[in-house]
Amino acid sequence: MTASEKTVSGLRRLAVRATGEALAITRNGLTLVGLAVAFVLIVLTARPDLRQAGKEQLQHWLQARQVDPVEIPAPLAEPKASEHATAETPKELPREQAAVAFWLSKKYRVATEPLGVLVAETYGIGARSRIDPALILAIMAIESKFNPFAQSAMGAQGLMQVMTRVHADKYQNFGGHAFDPVSNLRVGVKVLQECIARAGSLEGGLRHYAGAANTDDGGYVAKVMAEYLRLRQVAGRPLPIDPPQAPAAPSISSDSAA
Template identity: 30%
Template sequence: MNYRNVLLAGLLTVHMIPALAAGPTADALRWRHEAQRFQQGSGVQQDFRKAYQHFCKAALAGDAESAFNLGWLYLSGQGVTRHPGRARTWFEQARQLGNPHGERMAFRLRTVAGESDSGCRQPNPAILTAAAGFGPPRIIRPSNKQIESLVQQVAARYAIDPQLVLAVMQAESGFNPGALSPKNAQGLMQLIPATAERFGVKNAWDPAENIRGGAAYLHWLMRHFSGKVEWVLAAYNAGENSVERYKGIPPYAETQAYVKKILSHYGKLTHPVPPERPGKAL
């Protein structure tokens, strides 16, 4: 593994510095509030430079929203000299701290090389590595035959029809193990980090782990929705909470098209409810 891949492997484990790992402190929230007052001129004279200084302190104390706001200040040039590279770095930090707006902006600026912010203490080196635009690590790219073999093994363990797993994979990534969506969904089964963590996937770029994570989620959904394939597919796309809220396929054009596309290949509306515990790994 070369030096770049070593850095990227470290990035994927996301070893945050202690101040960031703990999340925003009471001080961070107070600094963010002060920053917003100066940014908006709420009860004080509007001062973007002071807003920047307070956002800086809050971001370094682990506040994702403040990291995003620093990125926005650098992108818009408010209170600081416009600097897309620094904006990219702060958006990346916001993303890694769980801010969805940071995730979207980091993706939009993905072609911009990130740079450290000399006016504020430099973020975690792992964040700078991500913001440098290197993308995901070297991807293992098995053949379609190897992917099908992996699916057969994993699907048997989770008592999920392998044809359903393959149909979902086709819709999600087109069998591309290096697929990355604007929402940071990764790999063959397009696992977002929260879903990967939920089902014990440590490396979503590893095809075997990714397939296992996707199958584990389908197993959970199939039990949760009593084998209703349409509901399971809708939940895989839009989340189980959306399906529960609407008691069926949500009225989202993307989700409705997604379910229709998969069913056009799979064709089954019901699936046997799998046992609670998956079988042993093969």
């Protein structure tokens, strides 16, 4: 056997011996741990007072090392809801508004609750703008049949069929967009005011609103005025003494709110 072989053989014997000793130590250690655990269990079983004292010591130890809980930030607040409601029972409205809401709901097959809000909002805007709310509702009826998502081929949008690309600045002022019912209503009334002021008369203003100031309006003014007078009757209000008259014309669709 060469010197190198002797060296390797000696290292192997040393490794085997070390491994055996380590295992023996481990077995002895586990045996001691098991005996210690058994002794503790016997003592605790025999001495309830020691068990209670140990429990209290353990609680104190845990409390002393308790980590303060991480403060989880509250979730971000939901965006503020629109300042206007989205539904209102017509029975809660004043009698005149309730009558109008129920009549429109039946005629145009629109849910009474959202229509109740729309009628109430229209009456408020009418009072501020000095435009008869029955006229505003009549325009909505002819323009969109109270469909807030209506859109024409020319780009008129919403309840009042406002040309959004022309009146985008007005929507910024009212904090909404074309398909938000109340925003569309407010912008539409603003456009109607401008049209009436430009034309100098209600009939002329309606023609401007319909985008037919210098052309045949296709019976638009006649239809709006007829609906307007019906709504006045439904509301129980006297008819205008001298309502604007418009010649009858074939019924065709129009793109409005110039």
